[in-house]
Ligand SMILES: Nc1ncnc2c1ncn2[C@@H]1O[C@H](COP(=O)(O)OP(=O)(O)OP(=O)(O)O)[C@@H](O)[C@H]1O
């Protein structure tokens with residue numbers, strides 16, 4: 001599966017387009033940055049309610065190609081700029097983290 | 111080869127900049143991707159700590175044939191109990207920092223886990239110097 005495939009889900013809206021052809025091998029869910037730093041794996045989609053600029057640094061250093069910002073939180077200008085520089089895709093959803101993860105698993109087979 | 115980075119605590123939105131920049135240096139030098147990842151994670155944690163627990167400082171990265179050394183020096187408050195600070199889950203992060211997703215108390219354990227050698231020199235009221243070494 002690649003990042004582009006996520007766009008088929010109605011509940012996900014594209015906030016910032018990064019590398020849509022990047023391979024996605026699974027997912028990780030978490031809001032505490034250093035826990036994500038320790039546990040997430042390269043190639044995973046990261047679901048979080050954090051939206052400030054540090055999420056991009058975490059994703060970039062971990063090799064996470066796409067961040068899904070849940071529960072309607074919106075990234076600020078700095079986050080958008082930084083994600084653009086790093087080629088990381090930002091998606092948003094009004095659903096909570098668990099519900100969007102469930103959809104990704106059941107409807108997209110992630 | 112030596113690379114130096116200033117870490118500015120007055121600009122927390124830039125925290126992570128030094129780690130990201132050094133990561134691209136390592137890529138250009140052709141360092142193994144797995145090792146780059148370990149260095150980036152550990153250095154990022156140290157860099158963030160310099161911003162949220164101290165008042166910024168300087169990071170010096172030395173690359174030679176056998177190893178990469180990352181020295182992070184601040185003149186912040188120092189760490190009164192280092193064993194406690196190294197304990198997973200222990201944190202004195204402010205409410206403000208916690209709202210940004212910091213404060214899990216996992217930064218120091220991550221640095222230990224992702225480096226080959228970790229050395230901390232700290233003195234209350236003087237500052238903290240953290241040295242991480244990575245074998246190539
Ligand atoms: N450079 C530093 N100066 C002063 N105190 C520090 C410094 N680095 C760490 N500490 C102390 O050690 C504690 C543990 O650090 P650690 O990085 O493990 O957790 P944290 O920064 O609180 O949370 P997290 O890293 O999970 O976001 C901190 O809460 C702080 O009290």
Ligand SMILES: [Mg+2]
Nearest residue numbers: 155159217218
């Ligand atoms: Mg920390």
